Amino acid sequence: MALPPLDSSQWQSPWRAFAWGLRSITQTILTIVLFVTYLGIGALAHDTHFSLLWALCSTLFVWAGPAQIILITTLGSGATIIQSAIAVTVSAIRLFPMVVSVLPLMRTPKTKRRELIFAAHLTAVTLWVECHRFLPKVPRERRIAFVHGLGCGLVSVCLVANIVGYFLAANLTQTFGAAILLLTPLSFLFSTARNSREVADVVALVLGIVLYPLASKMNSGLDILVSGMVAGTIAYGVHWWREVRA
Amino acid sequence: MSFAQAIGDWHALAVLFVAGVVPNQIWRMLGLWFGGGIDEGSELLVWVRAVATAILAGVIAQIVVEPPGALATVPDVLRYGAVGAGLVVFLLTRRSIFAGVVTGEVFMLAGKWWLG
Numbered sequence: 001m002a003l004p005p006l007d008s009s010q011w012q013s014p015w016r017a018f019a020w021g022l023r024s025i026t027q028t029i030l031t032i033v034l035f036v037t038y039l040g041i042g043a044l045a046h047d048t049h050f051s052l053l054w055a056l057c058s059t060l061f062v063w064a065g066p067a068q069i070i071l072i073t074t075l076g077s078g079a080t081i082i083q084s085a086i087a088v089t090v091s092a093i094r095l096f097p098m099v100v101s102v103l104p105l106m107r108t109p110k111t112k113r114r115e116l117i118f119a120a121h122l123t124a125v126t127l128w129v130e131c132h133r134f135l136p137k138v139p140r141e142r143r144i145a146f147v148h149g150l151g152c153g154l155v156s157v158c159l160v161a162n163i164v165g166y167f168l169a170a171n172l173t174q175t176f177g178a179a180i181l182l183l184t185p186l187s188f189l190f191s192t193a194r195n196s197r198e199v200a201d202v203v204a205l206v207l208g209i210v211l212y213p214l215a216s217k218m219n220s221g222l223d224i225l226v227s228g229m230v231a232g233t234i235a236y237g238v239h240w241w242r243e244v245r246a
Numbered sequence: 247m248s249f250a251q252a253i254g255d256w257h258a259l260a261v262l263f264v265a266g267v268v269p270n271q272i273w274r275m276l277g278l279w280f281g282g283g284i285d286e287g288s289e290l291l292v293w294v295r296a297v298a299t300a301i302l303a304g305v306i307a308q309i310v311v312e313p314p315g316a317l318a319t320v321p322d323v324l325r326y327g328a329v330g331a332g333l334v335v336f337l338l339t340r341r342s343i344f345a346g347v348v349t350g351e352v353f354m355l356a357g358k359w360w361l362g
Contacts, residue, residue, distance in 0.1 A: 029343050029344045029347075030343070033347065044315065050254065050258060051251065051252060051253055051254025051255075051258065052247070052251075052252045052254075053252055053253045053254055053259070054254050054258055054259060054262055057259060057262060058262055058266060058267075061262075061263070061266075061267045061271070062262075062266050062267055062270050062271075064270055066305055066309070067266065067270045068266070069314055069315075070314070071262070071265060071266040073314050073315055075261065075265065081261055081264055081265045082265075084265040084266070085264065085265040085266075085268075085269045086269070088265060088266055088269045088270055089269035089270065089272070089273070091305060092269060092270040092272075092273045093273055093301060094273075094298055094301035094302050094305060095270070095273040095274050095277065096273040096274070096276050096277040096280075096298075097277070097294045097295065097297050097298030097301065098277065098298045099273075099274050099277025099278055099281055100277045100280060100281035100284060100291070100294050100298075101281075101291055101294050101295040101298055103277070103278065103281045104281065104284060104285065104291065113278065113279075116278060117278065120274045120275065120277060120278040121271070121274060123274060123277075125302060128298075174316045174319055175316075175355065175358055177315060177316030177317075178315075178316040178317045178319060178320050178354070178358075179351055179354065179355060180316075181309070181313065181314060181315060181316060181317040182317060182320075182325070182328060182350065182351060182354055183347065183351070184306075184309055185306045185307075185309045185310050185329065186328070186329065186332050186346065186347045186350040186351070187343065187347055188302060188305065188306045189303075189306050189329065189332075189333070189346075190332070190333075190336050190341075190343040190346040190347060191343055192299060192302055192303070192306075193336065193341065194341045194343060196299070200292065200295075200296050201295070201296070201299055203296075204295075204296040204297070204299040204300040204303065205299050205300070205302075205303050206303075207300060207303075208299065208300030208301065208302070208303025208304050208306075208307070209303045209304075209306060209307045211300075211304075212303070212304040212307035212308060212311070213307060213311055215304075216308070216311070216312070223304070223308075224301055224304035224305060224308060225301065227300065227304045228297055228300040228301030228302075228303070228304050229297060229300075230300075231296075231300035231303065231304075232293065232296040232297030232298070232299065232300035232301070233293070233296070233297070235296040235299070235300065236292060236293040236296045236297075239292055239296070240289075
C-alpha cells in the first residue's frame with residue numbers, strides 16, 4: 001500500500017486522512033512488535049493479579065510500554081504508590097522532548113493547542129518513529145487526522161493483544177516472557193537507529209547507551225535523565241560544530 | 247472469569263491513575279505546552295530531539311543492564327549478545343528492523359536452550 005500523492009483529492013476529507021492513517025499500521029513491522037509486547041503486558045497484569053479492565057485502562061490512558069511494565073512490576077513487588085509513581089515518571093521524561101519534536105511536524109499556523117492534545121497523548125516511541133517516516137508524505141493540513149488514525153489503529157491492536165495475553169497468561173513459559181521483554185529494547189534500538197539520518201542522532205543514540213551504565217552508578221533515581229541530557233547535549237555540540245565549520 | 251473479576255476493584259484503578267497515568271501523562275502535556283512556540287527547523291528543536299533520542303537510548307540500556315521480570319532469568323552474556331548479534335544483522339541488512347529483532351530473539355532463545 002502506498003499513500004496517495006500529496007496533491008491527490010484523496011486528502012481533501014479529514015476522514016479519508018484518518019482512514020489512511022489507520023491503514024498505515026499494516027505498513028510497519030512495529031505493529032507486530034507492539035502486539036507481542038502488549039500480549040506480554042496483558043499476561044504480566046494477569047500474573048500480578050490485576051483485573052482485565054485495569055490492564056486495558058493502563059493501555060488506553062498510559063500508552064507507553066516501559067511505563068506500564070514498570071508500573072505493574074513495581075506495584076506487584078509491593079512498592080508503595082509513591083515509589084511506583086517516581087519510577088514511572090522517570091521513564092516517561094523522554095515523552096516530553098518527543099512531543100516537543102513531533103508536534104511541529106503536524107502544526108499549521110492556524111492550529112490551536114487543544115487540537116493537538118489527542119496527538120500528544122498518542123505520542124510514544126512507535127508513533128514518534130512513524131511520524132518522521134510517514135508525515136512528509138501527508139499534506140500538512142491533514143497530518144493531525146492522519147496521526148489520529150495511525151494512533152487509534154495502534155492502540156486498538158494493543159488492546160486486543162492485552163485481552164489475548166490476559167487469557168493466555170497461564171500457558172506462557174518464563175522463556176517466552178523473557179523473549180517478550182527483550183522485544184522492547186531490540187525494537188526501540190533498531191527503529192531509532194533507522195530514523196537516525198544526521199550525525200547528531202547517531203551520536204545521541206550511541207552515547208546515550210554508553211553513558212547510562214556510568215550514570216546508573218550514581219544511583220540518583222534520575223540516572224536516565226542525567227545520561228540523556230549529557231549525551232544529547234554532546235550530540236547537539238557535534239551538530240553545532242559541523243554546521244559552524246560547514 | 248466473572249464480570250466482577252474482569253472489572254476488579256476500584257481501589258486498584260485509582261492506584262493506576264495516581265501511580266501510572268498522572269506521572270506519565272504530565273510529560274506529554276508539558277511537551278504540548280512548551281512545544282507550542284517552537285519552530286520546526288529551530289536549533290532548539292535539534293537539541294531537544296538529540297536529548298529525546300539519548301533518553302530513549304538510556305531506557306534501552308536500562309532494560310538490558312537491569313532487566314525486569316522474566317528477562318532477569320537470562321544470563322548477562324546472552325542479553326548483551328542478543329543485542330550485539332541483532333545490531334550486526336540490522337547493519338548488514340541495510341537497516342532492517344525485522345531482521346535485527348528476529349536475530350536478537352533467536353540468539354537469546356538459542357542460547358537459553360543451549361545452556362539448558
